[in-house]
Amino acid sequence: MFALDAEQAHRATIRALGLLPRRGLPVFPPSLASEVAGLRFPSSVGLAAGFDKDGEVPDAMLSLGFGFVEVGTVTPRPQRGNPRPRLFRLAEDEAVINRMGFNNRGQASASERLRERPRRGIVGVNIGANKDSADRIADYVAGVAAMAPVADYLTVNISSPNTPGLRNLQAGGELVELLAAIAEARVLGGPPVFLKVAPDLEPGDHGPIVRAAIDGRIDALIVANTTVSRPPLASRFAGEAGGLSGAPLGPLALDALRTFRSAGGGALPLIAAGGIASADDAWQRIVAGASLVQLYSALVYHGPGLARRIADGLAARLAERGMASIAEAVGSG
Ligand SMILES: Cc1cc2nc3c(=O)[nH]c(=O)nc-3n(C[C@H](O)[C@H](O)[C@H](O)COP(=O)(O)O)c2cc1C
Numbered sequence: 001m002f003a004l005d006a007e008q009a010h011r012a013t014i015r016a017l018g019l020l021p022r023r024g025l026p027v028f029p030p031s032l033a034s035e036v037a038g039l040r041f042p043s044s045v046g047l048a049a050g051f052d053k054d055g056e057v058p059d060a061m062l063s064l065g066f067g068f069v070e071v072g073t074v075t076p077r078p079q080r081g082n083p084r085p086r087l088f089r090l091a092e093d094e095a096v097i098n099r100m101g102f103n104n105r106g107q108a109s110a111s112e113r114l115r116e117r118p119r120r121g122i123v124g125v126n127i128g129a130n131k132d133s134a135d136r137i138a139d140y141v142a143g144v145a146a147m148a149p150v151a152d153y154l155t156v157n158i159s160s161p162n163t164p165g166l167r168n169l170q171a172g173g174e175l176v177e178l179l180a181a182i183a184e185a186r187v188l189g190g191p192p193v194f195l196k197v198a199p200d201l202e203p204g205d206h207g208p209i210v211r212a213a214i215d216g217r218i219d220a221l222i223v224a225n226t227t228v229s230r231p232p233l234a235s236r237f238a239g240e241a242g243g244l245s246g247a248p249l250g251p252l253a254l255d256a257l258r259t260f261r262s263a264g265g266g267a268l269p270l271i272a273a274g275g276i277a278s279a280d281d282a283w284q285r286i287v288a289g290a291s292l293v294q295l296y297s298a299l300v301y302h303g304p305g306l307a308r309r310i311a312d313g314l315a316a317r318l319a320e321r322g323m324a325s326i327a328e329a330v331g332s333g
Contacts, residue, residue: 006087017057029315037192037219043067043311048294049126055110062121065308072126078106090235096297099242101162107146114150125151144185159198159225161243179216192219199224206263220269246297250275261289279313287333
């Protein structure tokens with residue numbers, strides 16, 4: 001796969017996953033099961049958004065050992081995304097830079113595909129706004145209506161750096177307005193709604209985001225998306241524009257997680273993403289307050305068996321400490 005251009009390699013991977021024979025869901029050690037936002041997760045290790053943007057292979061990814069899979073980001077209308085190249089492997093840094101720009105076939109297409117799958121295993125849907133949308137809040141409201149019927153949870157993504165201005169929705173009044181509109185669009189008995197934030201916030205931003213999320217009935221916060229910052233990098237692609245993910249994002253995402261944990265005091269469940277590549281990384285996020293973790297970039301460097309290896313490593317850490325469940329470990333550090 002490393003001989004191919006990064007985006008071609010990704011397409012080939014999705015195609016190959018689509019050809020895998022259907023298998024059942026894996027069985028995880030019982031200690032890994034946990035309840036978050038009213039959903040029962042069989043393992044705390046999930047696939048982050050962006051890998052399966054159009055919801056083509058969620059069941060294959062579940063069967064490979066993820067405890068939950070987040071598809072998307074899907075926007076109301078299909079869009080092509082940014083010109084290529086727009087995806088770069090920074091192998092020396094175990095990192096990725098992407099400026100995909102929400103390339104996806106649109107919500108109607110994803111919803112049709114997801115409607116046909118067996119509803120086994122947790123599949124969340126990450127929703128966003130079209131780049132040329134005149135009313136971004138209306139795009140999220142449309143996303144809730146279109147995707148709630150086929151999603152075990154929804155993620156409101158306001159933290160992609162590749163749609164100009166999108167991250168402004170994280171600021172004060174805009175966020176309150178967005179979350180009020182989303183709360184109104186939700187129907188009784190519908191899926192929980194998570195909010196995905198950037199790792200690049202200013203020190204005073206975390207408290208107001210947590211308050212707006214709680215007031216807006218958000219069920220969990222995903223911390224975090226890719227970063228526009230550039231910690232020291234060795235790869236020749238370091239200067240490419242876009243969001244950086246993978247190992248160098250780890251310390252920033254952990255910092256952001258800790259700040260959100262102290263701002264929320266445990267009142268708002270947290271889901272950690274960013275640079276998680278081992279059971280040690282996952283454990284560190286859990287003891288720092290994450291109820292669940294997600295990963296994407298590490299798959300490129302560590303292969304599809306990674307989710308299962310991390311899950312087994314977490315179960316071993318629980319056993320070593322005499323803990324019966326992940327819930328006991330959350331925020332214990
Ligand atoms: C190629 C690529 C595409 C991504 N696309 C999305 C996306 O569409 N929506 C989203 O919320 N996050 C997207 N992300 C961000 C990931 O979901 C995740 O938050 C981030 O990469 C940090 O995790 P990681 O270091 O394990 O990759 C994308 C990441 C990558 C590498």
